[in-house]
Amino acid sequence: MPQQNKNTNKLTNVELSIQISLSGLSFSILQKDSNKISALKHFDFNKRLTPLELLDSCKNIFNTETDLQESFNNICVIHDNELSTLVPKPLFEEDSLADYLKFNSKILKTDFITYDEIVLNDSVNVYVPYININNFIYEEFGAFTFKHVSTILIEEILLIEKNNNTPKVYLNISKNHFEIVIIEKGKLLLYNTFEYTTKEDFIYYVLFTVEQLGLNPETLHLAFIGDINENDDLYQIAYKYIRNISFSKRNDDYNYDESPKYSHSDFTLIKSF
Numbered sequence: 001m002p003q004q005n006k007n008t009n010k011l012t013n014v015e016l017s018i019q020i021s022l023s024g025l026s027f028s029i030l031q032k033d034s035n036k037i038s039a040l041k042h043f044d045f046n047k048r049l050t051p052l053e054l055l056d057s058c059k060n061i062f063n064t065e066t067d068l069q070e071s072f073n074n075i076c077v078i079h080d081n082e083l084s085t086l087v088p089k090p091l092f093e094e095d096s097l098a099d100y101l102k103f104n105s106k107i108l109k110t111d112f113i114t115y116d117e118i119v120l121n122d123s124v125n126v127y128v129p130y131i132n133i134n135n136f137i138y139e140e141f142g143a144f145t146f147k148h149v150s151t152i153l154i155e156e157i158l159l160i161e162k163n164n165n166t167p168k169v170y171l172n173i174s175k176n177h178f179e180i181v182i183i184e185k186g187k188l189l190l191y192n193t194f195e196y197t198t199k200e201d202f203i204y205y206v207l208f209t210v211e212q213l214g215l216n217p218e219t220l221h222l223a224f225i226g227d228i229n230e231n232d233d234l235y236q237i238a239y240k241y242i243r244n245i246s247f248s249k250r251n252d253d254y255n256y257d258e259s260p261k262y263s264h265s266d267f268t269l270i271k272s273f
């Protein structure tokens with residue numbers, strides 16, 4: 001049943017998904033009754049913001065974008081940062097969240113740490129959300145859900161690859177960072193995220209990662225998703241070293257008022273519905 005938005009008595013069947021990083025914000029609005037995405041917008045910040053600056057930018061966007069003045073039945077906030085780690089569920093203890101993160105992320109004693117369960121991988125994704133953004137969204141709209149970007153990415157790729165026995169490398173490309181997900185025989189071999197400045201940084205991280213897993217660049221299959229096309233420098237340098245390259249489509253069945261840039265872009269944002 002549609003629920004009432006905090007700010008209005010109007011019943012809606014409209015869903016909002018927001019993806020937030022220190023480098024940008026994007027949102028999408030789904031009209032459930034017509035299966036139509038009526039809004040899909042991106043805001044790139046000129047620099048990597050602090051969490052406080054991110055909150056100010058977020059408030060400004062919500063105050064000026066008329067699409068965000070609607071009443072929403074469901075809201076999902078996607079936290080896009082490097083502060084996450086996967087823990088096998090049999091080894092997971094809720095009292096040890098900080099211990100899991102401190103080995104590969106710089107965290108503060110004051111950081112709020114939470115987790116998502118990834119059922120398909122029998123694992124738990126421990127991460128630090130932007131808690132000031134969560135508080136702002138709650139003040140504006142009331143109850144909502146939130147996830148880490150890697151939770152959606154891993155779940156959706158595992159679904160896509162559940163019947164594929166050969167190794168496959170997925171790269172989800174953003175402006176200054178990318179996520180890498182490697183699947184073999186329907187199982188997750190590796191997830192990681194890297195920041196890059198140059199195309200040389202990018203290809204070094206990719207080749208080093210596949211080398212550590214003993215994969216052969218001449219035979220593995222690499223699939224790009226995210227903000228990239230065949231003319232992109234990252235695509236061109238990847239093709240020099242890895243021959244089997246493609247773009248992986250979202251395979252959604254939504255109607256769009258304004259189509260996404262590519263059939264492989266906005267993967268996590270749109271797959272969050």
